Amino acid sequence: MKTCIACGMPMEDISDFAGNDPGKDYCVHCARPDGEMQSFEEKRENLASFIVRTQGFNENAARKIAEDMMRKLPAWKDYFC
Amino acid sequence: MRVSTRQVQKQNTRKKIMETAYSVISNKGFSVPSSVIAEEAGISHGSIFAHFPTMNDLLNNLLSDFGDKMGARLHMLAKKSDSVDNLLKEHLKVLEEYEAFYSRLISEKNRLPDEAKTTFAVIQSTLALHFSNVIEREISKGTVRKLPTHMLFNTWLGLVHYYLMNKDFFSDGNESVIKNYGPELLSFYLKMIKNERGVYE
Numbered sequence: 222m223k224t225c226i227a228c229g230m231p232m233e234d235i236s237d238f239a240g241n242d243p244g245k246d247y248c249v250h251c252a253r254p255d256g257e258m259q260s261f262e263e264k265r266e267n268l269a270s271f272i273v274r275t276q277g278f279n280e281n282a283a284r285k286i287a288e289d290m291m292r293k294l295p296a297w298k299d300y301f302c
Numbered sequence: 303m304r305v306s307t308r309q310v311q312k313q314n315t316r317k318k319i320m321e322t323a324y325s326v327i328s329n330k331g332f333s334v335p336s337s338v339i340a341e342e343a344g345i346s347h348g349s350i351f352a353h354f355p356t357m358n359d360l361l362n363n364l365l366s367d368f369g370d371k372m373g374a375r376l377h378m379l380a381k382k383s384d385s386v387d388n389l390l391k392e393h394l395k396v397l398e399e400y401e402a403f404y405s406r407l408i409s410e411k412n413r414l415p416d417e418a419k420t421t422f423a424v425i426q427s428t429l430a431l432h433f434s435n436v437i438e439r440e441i442s443k444g445t446v447r448k449l450p451t452h453m454l455f456n457t458w459l460g461l462v463h464y465y466l467m468n469k470d471f472f473s474d475g476n477e478s479v480i481k482n483y484g485p486e487l488l489s490f491y492l493k494m495i496k497n498e499r500g501v502y503e
């Protein structure tokens with residue numbers, strides 16, 4: 222099974238893929254409204270605000286966790302050299 | 303590509319060290335010396351260092367591996383859960399499966415290398431993703447009380463972690479706390495958050 226290169230989510234159903242396109246390597250949550258993949262900064266900010274909203278963490282801690290999550294993913298490996 | 307016997311052996315030893323470390327740490331905690339892990343795995347102490355130069359290297363590999371495995375399990379189970387009842391039931395199942403190691407992780411994480419905090423945070427964020435999807439759907443249907451997502455999430459984890467961290471008070475010996483108390487925790491939590499009258503607040 223494919224996992225999203227930008228957030229690691231397993232993509233099982235067609236609806237998990239960006240634009241319902243199983244040829245895509247990233248998921249529906251990592252796509253911009255125009256279908257392109259979000260940038261590093263966009264993804265980090267989205268993940269961090271998601272963490273704040275769902276877990277109530279402090280913003281700096283949330284941003285650090287967002288980066289730690291992204292560190293392992295193929296889409297962002299150039300950002301962590 | 304042909305893999306040499308020596309490479310296979312090397313991989314097997316590495317796997318053996320990781321598996322043994324997982325079970326020894328589950329039983330004795332993270333402060334266990336590497337010599338105990340070597341002895342338990344039936345290999346020389348030096349052999350551990352050939353694979354993992356420092357104890358932190360071993361811990362980091364173990365934690366990252368654990369995070370990946372538990373994260374994948376949560377993803378798979380959560381995707382099939384359509385209600386908060388089912389999602390939390392599945393969460394308890396995953397916790398029971400990894401109970402001993404997970405309890406050590408949450409009790410000792412502040413004394414561990416940063417990787418431990420990362421592993422913990424990534425596991426919880428995976429859970430939070432599925433939890434928020436399900437709970438926000440229930441809130442909009444009016445079946446769960448309109449309370450902030452992070453407080454609903456933290457209250458559930460706070461409850462479960464309290465029992466796990468104090469398992470010596472709640473269970474005898476190696477009995478599973480989740481097995482013994484999971485159903486009570488779940489039904490109590492659901493009673494607190496459900497919108498019994500079924501009205502919008």
Ligand SMILES: [Zn+2]
Binds near residue numbers: 226251
């Ligand atoms: Zn994604």
